[in-house]
Amino acid sequence: MHICFLTNEYPKKGFPHGGIGTFVKTMAEELVKNDVKVSVIGINYIAENEREVLNGVYVYRLKRSGAKGFSWYFNSRAINKEIKEINKKDPINIIETSELGLAFIAKIKNTKYIIRLHGGHHFFAESEQRKINIWKGFQEKKSFKKADGFIAVSNYVKSHTEKYLSFNNKPLSYINYPVNTVFFAPKESIKEYKNRIVFAGTVCEKKGIRQLIQSFPFIKKEFPDATLEIYGRDWFFSDGSSYIKMLKEKEIPHLGIFAKDIFFHGNVSYDEIPKAYSQAAVCVFPSHMETQGLVAPEAMAMEKVVVFTKLGPGPETIEDYKTGLLCNPHDPNDIAEKIIWVLSNEENAKNIGKNARDFVCRKYGLDKIVSQNIDFYFNSIKNK
Known part of the structure; x- marks a missing residue:
């Protein structure tokens, strides 16, 4: 064939x-x-x-x-x-x-x-x-x-x-x-950073990155050492201007002292993504819309707790509080609430991560x- x-x-x-x-x-x-x-x-x-x-x-x-x-x-x-x-x-x-x-x-x-x-x-x-x-x-x-x-x-x-x-x-x-569950598997040799929040994907409006950034001050009040690590390529408006530049000029300055703990890593190779997930305490993908998306099940396969969108195929991908958490991607307060829950419940989060990998291995x-x-x-x- x-x-x-x-x-x-x-x-x-x-x-x-x-x-x-x-x-x-x-x-x-x-x-x-x-x-x-x-x-x-x-x-x-x-x-x-x-x-x-x-x-x-x-x-x-x-x-x-x-x-x-x-x-x-x-x-x-x-x-x-x-x-x-x-x-x-x-x-x-x-x-x-x-x-x-x-x-x-x-x-x-x-x-x-x-x-x-x-x-x-x-x-x-x-x-x-x-x-x-x-x-x-x-x-x-x-x-x-x-x-x-x-x-x-x-x-x-x-x-x-x-x-x-x-x-x-x-x-x-x-x-x-x-999902390649051998490539995306727990990496014991890579250090997980406490309270590190990881986003991966194209940095654009429909991926919910703006609302995730807006949620960051709420998270910092509970976890002052939290960082937001953003991995992914830039998106450009019809006039050629950069979406990341817009975020840095119009959204991030409103965060005040919290802005210094948001890091844009740009586009990284496919081979580097498992390392980024491994270092995360929680992976967050608050997309406004997906057909299915790969990032959520890939991170889940690495026993990471994923906060995913409750819209679209979210409920097909995650059973809330069992294999991950679902959020309202348009509500920064709700995104923050779900992230805070993960960071506050380490033992429960570990169990959710193990359930997530089992689910992905069966379904994907x-x-x-x-x-x-x-x-x-x-x-x-x-x-x-």
Whole structure:
């Protein structure tokens, strides 16, 4: 079987990537271990073609078009050309991508096209209460019509996507993201810092980082030595200005003397994330919206108590006060209350951490999730 993922986010040293890139890398390498050939095609970060084999995965990064207003056309044409060339040498059974990914992809006979619901334009437009962009909305609908099947990473993303888009009576399966519970495991050799609060993810409004910062003074009153460690890449507004800069200029100064205990570590490599989690007393991800998210179950797999959003798929990921804590991500007081509870209840927190790892191993374990995906791929191929 030959699977081809279409994504621009496949991890590349020196360049940032998001959760989709992490997911594809994890899944691709595990599929290779199961004797599945895997190709990944995407547009490069730079204006060059690059081809390499990484841990058995064939990665094709195509030269990015600089044609203003028409880059989508030239980039799509380059991807279609690469797919054809790869398919001639080694026929592709499955092409998988995210919600908008099939819009301008030409279909090949005997190849099945799968969309994995990572959270598309319609989904996030609803959650962020903004209007549908006509061009992106058109692409997403066009893409959905071409799909031969769908995979939802949570029940929440399925139910909220189908409010706006039809699955066109095509096969749909609910399969969680996989978590490498060997890579994300307790690290006894790394020191945990008392009262250290860790956030990881893109530093942007929808991840709830502003409300987490606003909660910090309440926490400091109870735990004066608490620190807030923020790991993740910056996000930029439409005018090109930095979200982190906005926080530093408009939010953090209001904290007064507490501001000195907030640290921005910037984008860190995937390999460094377990160390960041290991040093945490509590990991906090108060997202306004997620399709599922990887950071919460990854930290849980390391026996860390996670404070996660109670919105969206939060209740699918955490049983409150048993495998973690759920908070109102729009309420700094509630975020602070949950963090203070964790820091005040060390023994209970340890038990929650152990329960969290057990839960993640059962629900998100690599072997189980990879097997579910392979079964879905085989059924898709057999489905005429």
